[in-house]
Amino acid sequence: MKFNTKAIHGNQHPEPTTGAVMPPIFQTSTYIQKSPGNHSGYEYSRGANPTRTALEYALASIENGTQGLAFGSGMAATDAVLKMLNPGDEVIAGSDLYGGTYRMFTRIYGKYDIRFHFVKGNAASKFEEKINSKTKLIWLETPTNPLLQIIDIQAVCEIAKAHGILVAVDNTFASPYNQRPLDLGADIVMHSATKYLGGHSDLIAGALITKDEELAENLYFQQFAGGGILGPQDSFLVLRGIKTLAVRMQRHAENAIRISEFLENHPKVNSVFYPGLKSHSGYEIASKQMKTPGGMLSFNLKSGKKEDAFQLLENLNVITLAESLGGVESLANHPATMTHASIPQEVRKENGISDDLIRLSIGIEDVEDILQDLEDALNLI
Numbered sequence: 001m002k003f004n005t006k007a008i009h010g011n012q013h014p015e016p017t018t019g020a021v022m023p024p025i026f027q028t029s030t031y032i033q034k035s036p037g038n039h040s041g042y043e044y045s046r047g048a049n050p051t052r053t054a055l056e057y058a059l060a061s062i063e064n065g066t067q068g069l070a071f072g073s074g075m076a077a078t079d080a081v082l083k084m085l086n087p088g089d090e091v092i093a094g095s096d097l098y099g100g101t102y103r104m105f106t107r108i109y110g111k112y113d114i115r116f117h118f119v120k121g122n123a124a125s126k127f128e129e130k131i132n133s134k135t136k137l138i139w140l141e142t143p144t145n146p147l148l149q150i151i152d153i154q155a156v157c158e159i160a161k162a163h164g165i166l167v168a169v170d171n172t173f174a175s176p177y178n179q180r181p182l183d184l185g186a187d188i189v190m191h192s193a194t195k196y197l198g199g200h201s202d203l204i205a206g207a208l209i210t211k212d213e214e215l216a217e218n219l220y221f222q223q224f225a226g227g228g229i230l231g232p233q234d235s236f237l238v239l240r241g242i243k244t245l246a247v248r249m250q251r252h253a254e255n256a257i258r259i260s261e262f263l264e265n266h267p268k269v270n271s272v273f274y275p276g277l278k279s280h281s282g283y284e285i286a287s288k289q290m291k292t293p294g295g296m297l298s299f300n301l302k303s304g305k306k307e308d309a310f311q312l313l314e315n316l317n318v319i320t321l322a323e324s325l326g327g328v329e330s331l332a333n334h335p336a337t338m339t340h341a342s343i344p345q346e347v348r349k350e351n352g353i354s355d356d357l358i359r360l361s362i363g364i365e366d367v368e369d370i371l372q373d374l375e376d377a378l379n380l381i
């Protein structure tokens with residue numbers, strides 16, 4: 001089965017008692033047992049719920065994995081991965097990370113004596129330099145947030161494999177339509193399903209996918225014992241979102257390509273960070289590992305002024321100024337004060353998250369309307 005078909009039918013079956021094509025929202029915490037221990041396979045909804053199971057099957061299918069797990073948020077999914085580690089273990093991650101991931105690593109797991117190395121520069125060799133006998137996990141985000149840097153997943157996985165280190169990839173920005181890390185050698189894929197998988201800015205959810213049996217068991221244990229599961233209503237909505245993932249992603253990319261070119265040629269814009277532009281440092285690797293360059297981009301201003309960035313953001317009409325990404329509507333974000341405020345200012349500066357940086361999640365509206373909105377707002381600064 002190819003991707004577009006998988007997004008709709010992959011591992012999906014009509015509900016057996018009624019034939020319902022979409023799984024019902026099984027709003028139940030518990031399940032009858034015929035005699036103690038003799039049940040239908042469902043005992044208690046923290047362990048499994050049929051609506052969540054249907055979503056988990058779909059997640060496994062679209063990432064070419066064998067086990068999907070749905071969590072109450074992207075952070076709950078990340079948390080389950082980190083809980084597999086022991087005190088004294090070390091983790092290597094890129095330095096351009098989702099703010100909440102950086103916060104969880106440093107402020108929660110740092111306390112439990114897990115040591116994190118944040119690698120500057122995206123070359124696989126930079127990750128290799130930090131490996132030692134305590135390294136247990138490499139955490140990749142590519143494209144990175146908010147600078148859309150590209151890391152060569154396959155190259156990092158080859159290095160990690162040689163040292164027996166697990167690789168987890170936060171695939172939120174690309175979505176499985178564009179990039180399937182398990183096929184490139186990664187062990188675990190993580191998603192904030194809040195974003196492209198849900199696709200409609202109407203829920204918070206997370207996911208993990210793996211194809212290794214032992215890992216699947218360990219991660220399931222973390223989910224079941226830790227309890228960060230996704231409820232049946234939201235499971236239904238994410239599953240529904242996945243059905244249109246392919247067509248949405250196609251349009252997100254078409255629009256983002258047009259907008260990145262427009263911004264790159266605009267006199268008030270300094271740099272545009274979009275892996276679909278030839279001028280982007282990750283262009284070659286992105287062309288190799290991604291189907292399209294995706295729907296996320298960021299840019300900064302010739303003036304370099306925070307006030308100008310604020311003015312632009314306040315004057316947008318079609319594009320909504322809001323956190324998050326990956327929904328059908330275009331969203332704008334000021335990373336330094338919004339999504340990445342939890343990263344200390346010095347660290348932000350070092351990583352290139354300047355005060356005039358604007359991140360856009362390009363929606364699936366008519367591209368002319370988004371272009372006009374940006375043109376008008378740029379004219380006002």
Ligand SMILES: *Cc1c(COP(=O)(O)O)cnc(C)c1O
Pocket residue numbers: 073074075076098100101141145170172173191192193194195204205206
């Ligand atoms: C939003 C996001 C997360 C966190 O997910 P939540 O669903 O908000 O918990 C993690 N990584 C990336 C890249 C994100 O965009």
